Structures are given as C-alpha cells and as structure tokens.
Amino acid sequence: MQEAFIRWIVLFPLLGAGLIAALGRRLPRAAVGILACSTVGASFAAGLAGYFRLADLAGQVHPAAAVLTDHFYTWMALGRLNVGVSFILDPLSSAMVLMVAGVSFLIHVYSMGYMAHDKSYWRYFSYLNLFVFFMLLLITADSLPLMFIGWEGVGLCSYLLIGFWFEDPEKAYAGKKAFIVNRVGDFGFLLGIILLFWSLGTVDFAGITSLAPDKLAVGGTWVTLITLLLFLGATGKSAQIPLYVWLPDAMAGPTPVSALIHAATMVTAGVYMIVRLNVLYLMAPVSMAVVAAVGVLTAIYAASIGLVQNDIKKVLAYSTISQLGYMFLAVGVGAFSAGIFHLVTHAFFKALLFLCAGSVIHAMGGRQDIREMGGLRTKLPATYWTFLIATVTIAGLPPFSGFFSKDEILWQAFGGAKGHWLLWLTGFLAAGMTAFYMFRLLFLTFFGRCRADHETSARIHESPKVMTVPLVILAVLSALGGYWGVPEVLGGAARLHHWLAPVLGNENGTFRFEAPHYSHAVEYLFMALSVAVAAGGIYAAWVFYLRRPETAGSLAGRLRICYQVLLNKYYVDEIYNIFIVQPVKLGSTYLLWKLFDVSLVDGAVNLTGRTVRGLGRLAARLQNGYAQVYAISFLLGVALVLGSLLW
Amino acid sequence: MPVQVLFYLFACVSVIAAFLTITRKNPVISAVWLVVCLFCVAGIYLLLGAYFVAAVQVIVYAGAVLMLFLFVIMMLNLRTGIVGQMRNLGIKLLGVLIALLVFVQLRLAFKGVSLLTGPELSADFGQAASLGKLLFSEYVYPLEVIAVLLLVAVVGALVLTGKESA
Amino acid sequence: MIELSELLLLSAVLFVLGVVGFIIRRNILIMFMSVELMLNSAGLVLVAFSNKLGTMDPQVFAVFVIALAAAEAAVGLAIIVALFRGRESVNIDEMRLLKW
Incomplete structure (x- = not known):
C-alpha cells in the first residue's frame, strides 16, 4: 500500500537540521529549541498516523500484506542492482519509529533545559535533529544500502555529538574512538551487504525475505558468512564484544546525547537490523548461536564491570552494554519479538536513567563521581522518584516493564526453540548483578549523607520544569510500558508479540521450530527465580552501601585482584x-x-x-x-x- | 575576345601586385601595391557583370580602407621597415609549406565545379537597383546587422584611440 | 567567356599569397594588408559564382564581405595605433603579452 506521507516521518528532522544549521546562529535560543522539538514532534505525529493507518489496514487485509511503502525516487539502477530511496512502514518499523521519535522528542525537550547555557546551542540541536533523521532513515529504509546510509549517518552524528565539546582533547579523542571502532564494524556490514547482493541479487528487504529461503541453503556457508559479517556491523553499532570499547568513552558527550544515542536509539540499530533480517538469521543456526553467545557474554561481562565503576555515567554505560547483550541473547535464541520488546522498554528506562543522571550532574555542577554524591533524595525529589522507578524497572521487579521484557528473554533463553540452560544461567547471573549495581548507584547517589564539599552542596537545586516533565513522562512509560507485552501466561495479551508476528519468519510460518513444551508451572518458577535474583541483588546492595557501608570497602580489600581487574575493565x-x-x-x-x-x-x-x-x-x-x-x-x-x- | 584578354591582364597584374604587397619593406609601398591589386579585382568584377560590387570595391576598399591604412602609416611616421632578428624562422618556413599545401587542397576542391558554364544573364544583372532591391527585401536583417557592426566598429575605434582620460 | 576554373585559381593564388604574407611579415600593418588580400579572394569567389549561377545573392555577400573588411580595418588599425602609442613599435614579435 503506497502512502506518500511516510517520507515526512524521515524528512521533518532533516528539514529541522538544515534550517537550524543555516539560520541557527541568528535565531534566538528559544526559537532554535522549539524548532528542533517541533520537527521531531511532527515526525512522531506522522509516525503515529502511520501506525493507525497500519493498524487499520491490518484489520482489512492479510497480516503479511499490511505494509505501507513510499517510493521517494530511484537512487541507483545498475544492472541487477536497483536501489530506491523508499521507505517502508510495517509493524516492526512502525514500533521502532514510535519509540525513536517519541523518546527523541522528550530528549529534545529536556535538552532545551540542559543545554540552555551552552554557547553552541544551535549547533547541538542541528546535530541532534540530523541524528534523528538518520536514525529514522535507518529504521524506515526498505533496502540494505539505504539502511547503510542511516547506519553511517548515525555513526557520524554520534561522532559529532560525542566530540561536541571538542575543545577538550580527551572528548574529541572519545569521538574519534567511537568513529574508528564503528568503522571496523561498518566494514563488516558493508561486506555482508555485498556478499548478500552477490548471492541473492537483491538488497531490499522484501526481496531478501522472499528469495532467501529458495536461493540459499539453510545452514550453508554463504548465509552463515553473510549473517556473521552483518553481525560484526551490529557489534560495532550496538557495542557488543569485541567492539564495545567505544561506548563507555562516548559518555564524554553531553548527557542527553548519551540518553538519546547511546541508550535509546543508535545502539539498538544492530538489534533492529537482525530482527529485520530475521529470515536470514533463521537460516544460519551457527550465526544465531554466535549472536546469542556474544550477547549473553556481553551481558554478564559489562554487568560485572558496572559493579565497581564510580562515574555515574560509566555505570549507566556498562549497564547499557549489558542490556544490549540481553537483546542479542533474545534475537540469538530466535525470540525476536522479545528482543524488540526489551529494546523498547530499555529505551524508556535507560533514557530516563541517563536523563536523571544528567539532572544530577546538572545539580552537582558537572561532577560525575558518585563517591562525591549522596543524600540527594531530599534535594532533588523529582529526579529521585523518577530515578527510583527506572532503577526498579531495570532491576526487573514486577509489575514494571523491565520485568516482563527481561523475564521473557530469560525464559526464551531457557525454554525457547534454540534455548540452552547455560545461556539462561549466565543471563540470570547478569540480572542479579544488574539489580546490585543499579541499586548501588541509587544508594550512593540519593541516600546516606552528602559527601560533596560544602560549596557544591550549597548550590544543589532541582532542575527546571522543562527537564523534569520529560523525566516524569518517561517514568510513566517505563513503569507501564510492559503492558504491551505482558505474556499470555500471566493473563496479558502479548500485543507486541502479535503485532510483530507478520514480519517474523518463525512466527508467520516461513520457518517453524518445535520448542520443547513446558507446563505453566515451570514458567512461573522461572519468573519467581528472576524476581528472587533481582531482590537478592537489591538486598546485597542495601547491605553493602546503606546498612554497613564498610563492608564494600573490606570486600574490595579482600578481593583486591578481582576488584582491580573489574575497576580497570579487564x-x-x-x-x-x-x-x-x-x-x-x-x-x-x-x-x-x-x-x-x-x-x-x-x-x-x-x-x-x-x-x-x-x-x-x-x-x-x-x-x-x-x-x-x-x-x-x-x-x-x-x-x-x-x-x-x-x- | 577582349574580355578574355582583359581578364588575363587583370589577373596577372593582381597577382604581381599582391606579391609585391607582401614583400615590400616599406608599408607605404605595400599599401600602394595593394590598391593596384584591389583595382584589378574590381576590374574582374566588372568583367563578370557585378557592376555595383565593383563600384563598392573601388569606393570602400581602394578609397576608404586604403586611405585609412596610409593615414595610419603616416600618423605613426613609419618610413623604414622593421629591423632586427627574424624569429621563428623554421616554423615560418613550415607555415609557408602548409600554405602551399592549402593551395593544393583548394585546387583539388575546386576541380569538381570547373565544368559550370554561365547561363544567360538578365539585363539588370549586377545593377545597383536590382542589388538594392535584394538587399532591402530578402537580406534586410543581415544588412541591418552589418550596419550595427559598422557602428560598433566606429565606436570601438574611437574608444581604442581616444585619449586615455578615463 | 571567362572560365570558372581560372577565376578560382586566381582566387586561390591571392588567398595563399595573403596567408604567406600574414605568416612571414613582422610588420602588423602589412599583416593587415594580407588579411585584406584574403578577404578579397573570398569576394572574388562569391562574384565568380554569382556570374556562373546567374543569381545575385552571392553579390550581396560580397558587399557584406567588403563592409566587414571595412569594420575590421577600422578596429584593427585603431588597435595598432593604441599599441604603437604604448610600445613605439609595430613589430608583431614584440607583442607577446598573450604568453602567461
């Protein structure tokens, strides 16, 4: 179904970026901010319109045919290669568009407050809008080359924004590091695209989905090689082992940037790409296993580093890497909808966490070390409450959204068609660590007495409304976002799962895997275990950092080598x-x-x-x-x- | 046939005059020989029945243009030829050879048309009246363009030779 | 009766003499005269064909050629005068500003 307005989802932010880049220097700050927010808002509105149109359509025609496309123009037509600048809105991309545009909009609003005093205000918003453009391009692209444009574009914007304060050589270096590390992955991605074209003769997603099952052998060398190369690209963009090293350094950028790019949107591109090409991955069991293994290893690895970090943003950075690992675990075991579900909930709560961290840093006058914080609960009430909700969500306590999405992944890792108890166990341990380090962060930042020097603590103040309102909205979304994916076993409708089913090869019947059957009791048991490990982590954090604060130090002393290794990120x-x-x-x-x-x-x-x-x-x-x-x-x-x- | 005799006379004189034009050291002499050459060509025009063109040739060319040449020569007070070393002698020799080649080529090119024999000419052929009619009816636009060209040339000459006051 | 081939031969001879003059002479004035010779040979061809074809249209062009020659002479001589003012010379070899 052709729908010409789809292009506006993508083009609005480009318009904003261009206008701000051209006129921003001469416009008043308020105008720049409002312009930037309104273009992203317009994108969100267009995305919403597309979503309703799609939902409407899904009721009328066969679910697999419920796709909105918009052919903008033909980009390349060379022999067999025919690449158009065409946009596609199917259940998968519409869910992503809503998430990206929505979260971006909130972060834009928040940035108006956070960056209010920066001298390069307009440059910041121009980059930010450009980033949203590339991200939406990546999502709505209907072919791999076009997606690659968005893929490179978000990398570029990430570089620009990480090195936003380029006067500081260390920050400029962090920007370069992100760019170069990503380049390694992008090279793999490009090779994957080329090989795919070579073996299939098509690069658009519809063609790949329909041709791959006929032309490629299941488990064959080609499909394995292609998917592994594409996954290499994903490890770069989504910060997985071995190319995750750029993300912690990327915290050099302004905090809203970390929230937008390094938590909610860009880093999820790899997961999105794999789900988009799920048919290919389903044909390559080896690649699936690699994806799952890398994902779960990254999850526990990053979580263990997060245990001891002292920079509030670094903790969140490692937490992001770890959560992304969960998403790859999910797609690696074939639970694509669970991966997307966690991607969406993670976007909400991690954006919220970063924005809260930004609010804290704002209040502390730029300080980021949690050893200098403490007792901020009373001074920053709005930040505290929203941070608390986000922390509980990421720790995985019911009924917040994080519980449903993470538990779904853990359950699929064990009981899914491609699950394995080792995957589950590792993910399970990482979940415990997650609860521990997040509550450690919470306790050190907001509880206890204030460890900041007198001058700083005197100036601590709550952030303005323009920053706290987005926090509250994100908190509501974090808490209730799980509604979309409450599994059927808990009496929910698993709406997201059904919504995505038409684009997933193992759901719509292209591939069918027999999952071992477990009774509901087993599922309940695993849920209880998840909750228990989260609670255990929280209890340990409470003991270590609130009840007997000296325990942490003495434990670190006794396990000196372990501690040093973790502190220095292995x-x-x-x-x-x-x-x-x-x-x-x-x-x-x-x-x-x-x-x-x-x-x-x-x-x-x-x-x-x-x-x-x-x-x-x-x-x-x-x-x-x-x-x-x-x-x-x-x-x-x-x-x-x-x-x-x-x- | 006197026409033929006259033609050969004019042709020989014009070629000799042209040769002398390009070989004399003193430009005044050259200019005078050029006048002779142009007169001869005008005579051939007359033999061919192009009376008006012959008249224009004499009035404009031999009269006005050559007067202009002589006037400039005198104004510049050039009496002697140019002294000094001949430059690019080799390449000039090559140029002359190429010019001879062009001559041969022109002969070859004209070979096919030499069989044309003239038709009977009408009574008013080449008269000022008939040529004027043609100029102001069929060729009126080119004529106007040429008129503008002459005007531009006059203005250009004035601009180039005017006092450098600007 | 004058043969067309003889007319064309005469015109070719005059043209080549003009060309040779233009190439070998260093005096700009004489080079200009050579150009006039070449223009003349063109006029001669036009008139010759006018006679042999029995149409007057070529004569119109012969008139145009003469007008063009007049215009060219006016501008060309003006340039020579301007050049001479600056350089006190009409030697073409000394006018090499086009190099660079």
Missing part, C-alpha cells in the same frame, strides 16, 4: 592497545608510511607530476606568445579540416 583497552592499536600504528608508520607511501605512492605521484610537467614544458613552447606561430597552428587546422573534407 584491561581490555590496554590489551587492545598492545595487540591492535600499537601494531597497527607501527605498521602504519614504518611499513605503510615510510616504505609504501613515501617511496611507492609518493614516487608514483611525483613521477606522474614530473611527466606531466615535462609534457607541459614541451606543449608550452607552442604557447610562446608569437601571434604568427598561433596563426600557423590555425592554418594547420585549416589544412587538416580541408584534408579531411577532401579525403
């Missing part, structure tokens, strides 16, 4: 430095630069230059300024023309 940055960065640097310096570039490339260039200059000297002798020599060349031309006519 020394991964150092290992990468020794084994990857330095060899690449040395190789670049001595092999590529000194040898290859200077003698070979420069030599070739110089030779070209010299040859051309020599030829030029020869030719310049004709241009000697003597009019009669010119006349002779003219005459020669006459003779040649006459000769050719007479021939």
